[in-house]
Amino acid sequence: MIRAPRTLPRVLEPAEVDAFIAALRTQRDRAMVAAMLLGGLRRCEVLGLRLPDLRPGERRVFVADGKGGRQRIVPISARFFSTVAAYYDTERPRTSSTETVFVVLKGPRRGQPLSAAGLDEIIEGARKRAGLTHLTCHQLRHTCFTRLREAGMALEAIQAQAGHASIESTRVYLHLANDWLAGEYLRAAEAIDAQSVRP
Secondary structure (H helix, E strand, C coil), X not given: CCCCCCCCCCCCCHHHHHHHHHCCCCHXXXXXXXXXXXXXXXHHHHHHCEHHHEECCCCEEEECCCHHHCCEEEECCXXXXXXXXXXXXXXXXXXXXXXXXXXXXXXXXXXXXXXXXXXXXXXXXXXXXXXXXXXXXXXXXXXXXXXXHHCCCCHHHHHHHHCCCCHHHHCHHHXXXXXXXXXXXXXXXXXXXXXXXXX
């Protein structure tokens, strides 16, 4: 049997990311997207975040229920925490009794945890407003890890950040960052050439 190649989501270009973020309507929505785009969290992990899981002083979040029931603590940009703070101060209903970070802002379910369908609706609405043909939560996560790899983050570190049980799942990022790979090769080749031309 021939194994079919794994198809991966396309990485978003910086201009697409900017257009998409500009199309988001609330601080809550921006914070959820930041969790995926800057921290690489899965959709279910974003929706599962609880207030005690946020560690702004350390710039980290605790993922209590990752894929396969695995827990991890992941670093995440200060931009995520400032957006969460703005959401908490100005949008999150004070009457909400749930510890879940991201809640419904309007309507009969106001103050209750946001559902996966609710998040998908937010993403889809912003995608359309931004004029993008395709965009998913997984694509945001995928873009995060590709950019981290391009910036030189070690594969083992990306594995830990992603919550992958096996390094094999993370190896896809070796093949994605073509510019990064070309740059690494040229640097190494120049170093070898410099050594071989010494008298």
